[in-house]
Amino acid sequence: MRNYLLIVLLLSAGCKMQADKIPPKPISGNLKYARGFSIDYTDSLTVIEVYNPWNNYSLLARYNLSNSYLRSSDFATNIIVPVTDAAVLSSTYLGFISILNEHNKVVAASNANWIYDSVLYNNFRTGKIANLGNDLMVSAEAVIGTHPSAVIKYIYQAPDPVDPIIQKAGIPIIYAMEFMEDHPLGQAEWIKLFGALFNKKEYADSVFNQIEAEYFRLVDLAKKSNTSPEVLAGTIYKGTWYAVGGKSYVARLITDANASYYWSIDSSTGSLPLSFEVVIQKQKDADFWLNANTSSLNELFSIEPRCEIFKSFQQEEVYHYNKRQNENGGLDYYESGVARPDLVLRDLLIILHPGLIHGETTYYQKLEH
Incomplete structure (x- = not known):
């Protein structure tokens, strides 16, 4: 447990040295607090952009989400939704997945032995979720071996060398850096990204609105x-x-x-x-x-x-x-x-x-x- 908390401590300490010098990025029109991503909707397509907080919030990745096949694009990663088999490389994502009741869509997780959610932990104990080990040292081979339809992970300052290997295997990587948000509701608003991935936009929006209202009632x-x-x-x-x-x-x-x-x-x-x-x-x-x-x-x-x-x-x-x-x-x-x-x-x-x-x-x- 001490090692786990130390990872979190040193990660946040490292964030300070780089992120404090970065000017705040304007918030996307469809979001209220989160600065690390944007999300836009059309009748047939959801477009998500994720930004790099260690590089002046420049564009890190763009995703086209659709429930049907899309022509390949040089400008975006195409993802068929809902995501059915996700490899999740941060425990912080599990809270969003649990709220959306998509426990059975997780096939692999880093540090799976540390999962608290009872349903997800039981899925790990019964072999439905593979343990990928420490999320700072996950191997591409271990991820690919679980045959996920998508990988959800973060970057820390520099790109992860395993990412091109995973992508070359045809597995899309979705980046999520909710931990870099400086407002508690900014972190919580990333549920909208997960809602888009699992085809639960309306439900994710509704949950967030309830959380926001309760937060300010308490304030x-x-x-x-x-x-x-x-x-x-x-x-x-x-x-x-x-x-x-x-x-x-x-x-x-x-x-x-x-x-x-x-x-x-x-x-x-x-x-x-x-x-x-x-x-x-x-x-x-x-x-x-x-x-x-x-x-x-x-x-x-x-x-x-x-x-x-x-x-x-x-x-x-x-x-x-x-x-x-x-x-x-x-x-x-x-x-x-x-x-x-x-x-x-x-x-x-x-x-x-x-x-x-x-x-x-x-x-x-x-x-x-």
């Missing part, structure tokens, strides 16, 4: 609180504090939960590496600590004894999003949590404004000793 509710607590957000790895970047989707969630976050003054969209001394100086008296990336306060103390200096640690107001995890440590926060920012925001209101909302959290839990 308005948070404003009714008489307090705006200070939040410490981040984790420690090998002596370095990785704070949540001030312009990241997590920072936006904290702000929308009517809480203050010191590093909102920063322009980073990923993780912000800091010395522990700086964090103590700036946020020693923060009321709550989120995203601590450990399973207990004792583990946190063993990693960095100076944690006891923080007010949040002393008062045992330390939380992590590991409440829902499978037997191997796979976290639902990285599945349904990506598609359901309204549930994540609800968690934060329960934690940061006790009594404002009654009920249990979905993803976050308080760390015990």
